[in-house]
Amino acid sequence: MPFLRDDGAVLDELPLAQRPADGYRFALRAPVVYVDEPTGRRYRAPAAGEAPPPAGITDLASVPTPLWGLIASYGRQSAPAILHDAQSLAAAALDDPAAALAQRREDDDLFHRALREQGVPVLRARLMWAWVSADRERTYAGWRGWLLLGQVGLGVLAVVAAVVLAVIAHPAWLLLALAPALAALAWGGLARLVIVLTYPLALLAPVLLVQLLAIGVFRAVEAVVELVAGGDVRSVVRPTVRPDPEGRDAGGVR
Numbered sequence: 001m002p003f004l005r006d007d008g009a010v011l012d013e014l015p016l017a018q019r020p021a022d023g024y025r026f027a028l029r030a031p032v033v034y035v036d037e038p039t040g041r042r043y044r045a046p047a048a049g050e051a052p053p054p055a056g057i058t059d060l061a062s063v064p065t066p067l068w069g070l071i072a073s074y075g076r077q078s079a080p081a082i083l084h085d086a087q088s089l090a091a092a093a094l095d096d097p098a099a100a101l102a103q104r105r106e107d108d109d110l111f112h113r114a115l116r117e118q119g120v121p122v123l124r125a126r127l128m129w130a131w132v133s134a135d136r137e138r139t140y141a142g143w144r145g146w147l148l149l150g151q152v153g154l155g156v157l158a159v160v161a162a163v164v165l166a167v168i169a170h171p172a173w174l175l176l177a178l179a180p181a182l183a184a185l186a187w188g189g190l191a192r193l194v195i196v197l198t199y200p201l202a203l204l205a206p207v208l209l210v211q212l213l214a215i216g217v218f219r220a221v222e223a224v225v226e227l228v229a230g231g232d233v234r235s236v237v238r239p240t241v242r243p244d245p246e247g248r249d250a251g252g253v254r
Contacts, residue, residue, distance in 0.1 A: 155180030
């Protein structure tokens with residue numbers, strides 16, 4: 001098993017402290033070590049207090065709240081997510097955006113391998129890899145990152161349009177769904193990322209839409225009840241977080 005404690009023993013638990021008790025972030029109480037089998041390299045996620053915050057602070061898998069019904073923010077992915085948070089902080093500390101981008105590309109691939117070794121299903125692991133990789137390109141690749149995301153958006157629309165037109169007009173319209181894959185080849189080594197983002201998002205679009213609509217209705221009802229009860233309506237937007245007066249999350253991390 002690749003995840004270990006700092007003393008080299010197998011990691012049999014994740015020592016986390018929810019801080020504060022009504023917050024959504026966790027402090028790692030003891031370091032987590034990962035040994036990457038293909039390279040033999042040893043990675044270490046430090047505990048909170050070993051370095052200034054936000055080192056050792058994690059929200060586990062950064063899954064948007066509306067999508068928790070599809071992919072949980074904790075579970076088999078918890079240890080890989082903690083490791084990825086630590087590696088992402090190290091990359092962000094680099095002064096050179098190009099170096100940070102290169103480092104994150106390695107770290108995101110490491111995240112995917114760790115997910116699979118933890119038993120996360122193939123599709124789920126690949127989607128989680130794609131989401132963190134998309135955020136990486138947006139953050140560090142400048143206009144090229146935004147261009148990549150724009151192409152993904154157009155690709156999703158093309159696939160959805162191909163399916164709709166095939167149903168209402170002629171099956172030959174399904175050939176349009178090949179266009180995003182062909183266009184992705186222009187990205188070279190990032191073509192796989194564009195494809196993995198485009199087709200699952202297009203296929204899952206109806207599910208995501210229903211999920212978001214259901215949550216929207218529930219939040220609206222919740223807000224009305226909160227208003228009638230004399231509570232704080234703002235608390236229903238992000239129910240697990242209590243902002244502090246300085247505009248930071250309850251965990252104290254911006």
